[in-house]
Amino acid sequence: MFNVRILSQEQIKSIVNIQDAIDAVEKVYALKASGKTSVWPLVTYDFEVGVSDMDIKSGYIGEIEIYGMKAVSYFSQNIKIGLPNLIGVLVVYDAKTGVPLGVLDAGYITCLRTGAAGALGIKYLAREDASHLTMIGAGKQALYQMAAALVVRPKIDYISIYDGLSFENSVEVADNAVKMLAELGVDASNVKFEAVKDLKTTVENSDIIVTTTPSRAPIVMNEWVKPGTHFSCVGSDVSGKQEIDENILSRMAIFVDDRTQCINVGEIETGIKKNIITPDDICGELGEVILGRVKGRVSKEDITLFDTTGIAIQDLITAKKVLDIAEEKGIGTIVDI
Amino acid sequence: MFNVRILSQEQIKSIVNIQDAIDAVEKVYALKASGKTSVWPLVTYDFEVGVSDMDIKSGYIGEIEIYGMKAVSYFSQNIKIGLPNLIGVLVVYDAKTGVPLGVLDAGYITCLRTGAAGALGIKYLAREDASHLTMIGAGKQALYQMAAALVVRPKIDYISIYDGLSFENSVEVADNAVKMLAELGVDASNVKFEAVKDLKTTVENSDIIVTTTPSRAPIVMNEWVKPGTHFSCVGSDVSGKQEIDENILSRMAIFVDDRTQCINVGEIETGIKKNIITPDDICGELGEVILGRVKGRVSKEDITLFDTTGIAIQDLITAKKVLDIAEEKGIGTIVDI
Numbered sequence: 123m124f125n126v127r128i129l130s131q132e133q134i135k136s137i138v139n140i141q142d143a144i145d146a147v148e149k150v151y152a153l154k155a156s157g158k159t160s161v162w163p164l165v166t167y168d169f170e171v172g173v174s175d176m177d178i179k180s181g182y183i184g185e186i187e188i189y190g191m192k193a194v195s196y197f198s199q200n201i202k203i204g205l206p207n208l209i210g211v212l213v214v215y216d217a218k219t220g221v222p223l224g225v226l227d228a229g230y231i232t233c234l235r236t237g238a239a240g241a242l243g244i245k246y247l248a249r250e251d252a253s254h255l256t257m258i259g260a261g262k263q264a265l266y267q268m269a270a271a272l273v274v275r276p277k278i279d280y281i282s283i284y285d286g287l288s289f290e291n292s293v294e295v296a297d298n299a300v301k302m303l304a305e306l307g308v309d310a311s312n313v314k315f316e317a318v319k320d321l322k323t324t325v326e327n328s329d330i331i332v333t334t335t336p337s338r339a340p341i342v343m344n345e346w347v348k349p350g351t352h353f354s355c356v357g358s359d360v361s362g363k364q365e366i367d368e369n370i371l372s373r374m375a376i377f378v379d380d381r382t383q384c385i386n387v388g389e390i391e392t393g394i395k396k397n398i399i400t401p402d403d404i405c406g407e408l409g410e411v412i413l414g415r416v417k418g419r420v421s422k423e424d425i426t427l428f429d430t431t432g433i434a435i436q437d438l439i440t441a442k443k444v445l446d447i448a449e450e451k452g453i454g455t456i457v458d459i
Numbered sequence: 460m461f462n463v464r465i466l467s468q469e470q471i472k473s474i475v476n477i478q479d480a481i482d483a484v485e486k487v488y489a490l491k492a493s494g495k496t497s498v499w500p501l502v503t504y505d506f507e508v509g510v511s512d513m514d515i516k517s518g519y520i521g522e523i524e525i526y527g528m529k530a531v532s533y534f535s536q537n538i539k540i541g542l543p544n545l546i547g548v549l550v551v552y553d554a555k556t557g558v559p560l561g562v563l564d565a566g567y568i569t570c571l572r573t574g575a576a577g578a579l580g581i582k583y584l585a586r587e588d589a590s591h592l593t594m595i596g597a598g599k600q601a602l603y604q605m606a607a608a609l610v611v612r613p614k615i616d617y618i619s620i621y622d623g624l625s626f627e628n629s630v631e632v633a634d635n636a637v638k639m640l641a642e643l644g645v646d647a648s649n650v651k652f653e654a655v656k657d658l659k660t661t662v663e664n665s666d667i668i669v670t671t672t673p674s675r676a677p678i679v680m681n682e683w684v685k686p687g688t689h690f691s692c693v694g695s696d697v698s699g700k701q702e703i704d705e706n707i708l709s710r711m712a713i714f715v716d717d718r719t720q721c722i723n724v725g726e727i728e729t730g731i732k733k734n735i736i737t738p739d740d741i742c743g744e745l746g747e748v749i750l751g752r753v754k755g756r757v758s759k760e761d762i763t764l765f766d767t768t769g770i771a772i773q774d775l776i777t778a779k780k781v782l783d784i785a786e787e788k789g790i791g792t793i794v795d796i
Binding site for chain 2 (some may be wrong): 124129130131132150159162163164167169174176178180182189190191193195196197200203204206210211213215217218219220221222225226227239251261291442455458459
């Protein structure tokens with residue numbers, strides 16, 4: 123009845139890069155702050171806590187008249203049977219008629235838009251002179267965070283990599299970073315990458331800290347954090363996850379991607395539940411900073427946080443860009459649904 | 460990365476019929492009552508109240524290890540531009556790995572499983588000797604409700620059709636019912652179909668009343684309803700919709716498809732909000748009646764209600780049946796996602 127474009131991960135990889143995703147996510151954050159989007163309630167389910175879960179994110183972008191949803195699952199044991207741990211599908215609809223426009227692999231778009239989110243926190247909140255980034259979590263997402271960070275902040279020349287679960291992973295990421303970033307179109311030949319074990323010393327010397335772990339307990343302690351540091355906390359996206367000591371929150375200028383979602387499932391969840399901060403302590407959504415309606419960092423001494431839980435409109439705007447280019451170039455399979 | 464089966468509405472029509480859907484929905488209601496399913500929170504959005512909306516229903520069926528979601532929109536103006544008013548896509552995933560199994564048109568499956576739901580209310584709650592069914596609402600869904608009702612209750616020999624918005628619609632449905640039901644594989648040659656204008660008298664003489672309208676105000680009044688009547692209320696599925704006088708509720712034995720969803724958005728919503736009934740007045744979910752754990756109708760005088768809001772597991776179990784047959788018969792398009 124409808125001609126719907128189906129796009130595989132490989133096809134999507136041939137169409138968009140990290141810079142496209144940063145532009146798209148920056149635009150959609152601003153649209154959100156202008157009231158031109160709607161983020162619908164998150165649906166999450168744990169098949170087995172810590173082992174397998176899934177979430178459904180959905181929303182609407184009025185400005186470009188699309189809506190849609192993404193269901194992404196995490197099955198930690200998949201790797202043992204040769205499947206990716208993160209799998210999902212994104213469906214984009216025309217918001218004027220409800221006609222489905224595309225069904226896309228959600229994996230690569232999720233990687234890109236998540237990297238873009240962390241980096242936009244850096245772009246708008248980190249100190250101008252920031253040059254030392256610490257990456258906490260050496261999983262798949264670390265690469266996209268580093269790529270996007272380097273795009274928005276070419277001044278970064280030193281990246282420390284820490285992984286609490288596996289030092290070997292952080293060594294592997296450090297050793298292969300230049301090559302892997304080049305594959306994403308990012309030249310990191312002048313950046314020093316170092317796997318680290320002593321997180322305390324590393325944090326003390328970092329300008330920017332990006333966290334992308336599935337942790338449910340603090341990894342970065344309050345005492346380690348010097349004034350002027352920026353945090354982009356990316357890992358906490360379901361209730362109970364936490365990456366930084368909740369006591370840091372009271373020292374921070376806090377920014378979020380979506381107020382409701384961050385309060386419920388983001389990095390700030392624990393601090394709010396423990397009354398260390400209240401929702402009123404949130405300075406604003408990043409889109410408000412992008413629009414200049416809310417001030418971001420106001421001094422070199424500020425400790426800033428961008429708490430990003432991930433919202434469907436990031437995926438949708440990126441997917442729309444992908445679909446438009448795919449149509450132009452004739453990429454993908456058109457099927458009748 | 461994954462081979463996913465895509466099925467169009469036409470392909471799905473060639474695979475399942477109303478009897479299949481009744482069997483599937485009956486099974487999944489029972490699985491739900493056995494705790495082997497999970498119905499996830501409903502996401503709804505009004506683009507323009509009463510004009511265009513969409514909902515996302517999702518859930519998990521442990522017994523057959525699938526989960527998934529369906530997004531269906533209603534754009535009332537579509538018909539003017541040659542598009543259906545109801546459009547949607549259903550995505551089914553393997554609950555052991557998160558791998559997507561199929562992307563299906565949701566329209567026909569929604570029609571079938573909604574008809575099946577109304578009919579299962581009749582099967583388990585209407586009087587054994589019921590023979591006069593009144594169909595309120597002469598839209599597209601009326602056909603599926605009548606088809607499924609006739610499958611579960613071959614004794615029905617008289618169907619009155621009422622449409623408060625358009626008498627012409629009810630005449631058209633009545634005139635074409637035998638032919639259209641035959642196309643769905645249901646022989647209704649011995650059934651009398653009659654379009655009616657006087658709803659009061661019709662209700663007074665009905666054994667079974669099925670409502671499938673988008674109404675937001677009561678259509679059937681309390682005073683009209685005689686003891687022994689059964690209601691399957693299908694139309695109310697978002698907050699604010701209502702088809703029957705909330706004062707009937709206190710006279711009724713109330714059964715639901717999903718307790719939470721019916722309290723929040725079902726036919727019983729208004730009665731609960733106005734304190735005419737409380738959630739404790741719900742006798743049970745229909746699945747509990749199917750399993751024999753809760754009694755359904757206990758006397759010929761009972762006025763019974765099956766409030767069905769529609770749950771994703773109905774779609775998912777039907778979709779799984781469709782996918783299995785499609786695989787066996789080699790129907791559909793396999794794409795790489």
